[in-house]
Amino acid sequence: xxxxxxxxxxxxxxxxxxxxxxxxGNYSDDKSISGIVFYSITAFIYVGLVHLFxxxxxxKIIVIWILTFISLILIIVFFTVK
Numbered sequence: 001x002x003x004x005x006x007x008x009x010x011x012x013x014x015x016x017x018x019x020x021x022x023x024x025g026n027y028s029d030d031k032s033i034s035g036i037v038f039y040s041i042t043a044f045i046y047v048g049l050v051h052l053f054x055x056x057x058x059x060k061i062i063v064i065w066i067l068t069f070i071s072l073i074l075i076i077v078f079f080t081v082k
Contacts, residue, residue, distance in 0.1 A: 007050045015043050 001009075022035040049066065052059040 004050060004054045008047070011043055011047055015039075 018039050019036055022032045022039070025032070027035065049063050053063045
């Protein structure tokens with residue numbers, strides 16, 4: 001099994017489990033909806049980055065820059081928020 005297929009399988013298995021967690025869990029309606037929307041957006045971005053990474057060499061460079069940018073933002077937020 002290729003790594004790309006493993007990533008797609010991971011999303012295919014974990015996505016419904018996580019959605020069911022928010023639906024069947026002891027969450028308010030607002031928290032369930034926001035959790036489902038957030039996880040759906042992040043899963044979509046994840047699948048998009050995996051696809052882009054495996055398309056071409058330029059895609060790999062774009063994904064590396066995106067992940068570097070996200071890492072820098074998280075580091076800055078971590079050290080500035082009290």
